[in-house]
Amino acid sequence: PLPHVVVTRAIPEAGLALLRERASVWVNPEDRPLGRDELLAQAKDADGVIGLLTDRIDAGFFDACPKLRGYANYAVGYDNIDVPEATRRGLPVSNTPDVLTQATAELAFALILATARHIVASDAELRSGQWPGWGPLQFIGTQLTGKTMGIYGPGRIGLAVARLSRGFDMKIVTCGGRKPNPALVAEFGAAALPFEAFLAAADVISITAPLTDTTRHAFNAAAFARMKPTALLVNTGRGPIIDEAALVVALREGRIAGAGLDVYEFEPRLAEGLAALPNVVITPHIGSATTEAREGMAVLAANNLIAMLEGTTPPTCLNPEVLARS
Numbered sequence: 003p004l005p006h007v008v009v010t011r012a013i014p015e016a017g018l019a020l021l022r023e024r025a026s027v028w029v030n031p032e033d034r035p036l037g038r039d040e041l042l043a044q045a046k047d048a049d050g051v052i053g054l055l056t057d058r059i060d061a062g063f064f065d066a067c068p069k070l071r072g073y074a075n076y077a078v079g080y081d082n083i084d085v086p087e088a089t090r091r092g093l094p095v096s097n098t099p100d101v102l103t104q105a106t107a108e109l110a111f112a113l114i115l116a117t118a119r120h121i122v123a124s125d126a127e128l129r130s131g132q133w134p135g136w137g138p139l140q141f142i143g144t145q146l147t148g149k150t151m152g153i154y155g156p157g158r159i160g161l162a163v164a165r166l167s168r169g170f171d172m173k174i175v176t177c178g179g180r181k182p183n184p185a186l187v188a189e190f191g192a193a194a195l196p197f198e199a200f201l202a203a204a205d206v207i208s209i210t211a212p213l214t215d216t217t218r219h220a221f222n223a224a225a226f227a228r229m230k231p232t233a234l235l236v237n238t239g240r241g242p243i244i245d246e247a248a249l250v251v252a253l254r255e256g257r258i259a260g261a262g263l264d265v266y267e268f269e270p271r272l273a274e275g276l277a278a279l280p281n282v283v284i285t286p287h288i289g290s291a292t293t294e295a296r297e298g299m300a301v302l303a304a305n306n307l308i309a310m311l312e313g314t315t316p317p318t319c320l321n322p323e324v325l326a327r328s
């Protein structure tokens with residue numbers, strides 16, 4: 003019989019079509035995440051699962067699906083997966099790097115420009131009918147050209163943000179990462195700074211780091227106090243990297259100039275007061291939401307899962323050591 007695959011929420015057809023050639027595929031018919039009990043019930047007989055960053059893939063999940071031979075995350079970030087637990091059980095798990103790098107970097111840049119130039123607040127004023135006509139002191143923003151871009155999380159997406167900054171002649175400084183990114187060093191001579199020096203140096207900080215014990219709440223009240231009062235903070239990584247309540251205070255008190263956010267500490271909720279601030283631009287976790295990226299993610303997740311089921315090498319496995327074992 004064909005292997006049984008569960009897809010916890012509809013993804014682009016390009017990926018589903020690949021799966022249907024080789025498996026019996028159940029796709030969540032509703033456009034909402036499965037509740038925990040629904041997830042465990044659906045996955046009970048699954049040989050493979052494709053899930054989302056909103057699905058918690060942990061010991062309880064693995065216990066609930068004894069036939070499971072692999073799990074493919076439809077996301078590059080994988081803080082929703084207990085990878086060591088999967089590895090202990092000899093189960094391969096995968097993510098979707100590379101295919102969404104440009105989309106996410108482009109959204110980071112959209113947030114940077116929108117924040118630097120008050121695009122959303124000025125658009126709102128114009129639409130409201132309140133614009134009194136051109137004025138020399140209206141919506142004064144910040145020029146990016148010549149400023150210093152701080153890349154927090156110098157991985158693939160951080161490198162792509164740095165490359166986009168080239169059009170603005172920005173100086174690049176970086177912070178974080180387990181090892182230096184050779185391309186960032188070679189192409190930009192980017193200095194990897196200790197966190198405090200990094201905070202003090204950057205005019206714009208773009209967070210493209212994964213959520214880990216090190217990055218969680220790295221941007222807290224103490225960090226905002228070290229940033230320039232003119233600095234802009236943009237986050238396309240994971241919400242909990244910022245202490246969101248502390249960010250609201252820092253923005254309200256003018257400790258930093260503005261923020262552009264795509265991810266939130268307690269999605270889909272926002273910290274109290276955040277949405278009322280004029281100096282933030284907020285988007286609803288759409289970093290990878292382009293046709294190109296989402297199709298690429300669907301195909302890559304499908305190819306990862308198919309390889310896990312067929313015993314070949316998944317293209318982007320997070321724990322390849324389990325493949326060697328089996």
Ligand code: GLV
Pocket residue numbers: 055076077078079080102289290
């Ligand atoms: C989205 O946040 C992702 O990690 O792909």
Ligand code: GLV
Pocket residue numbers: 078099100103155156157158159160210
């Ligand atoms: C994520 O893919 C990153 O490496 O930045």
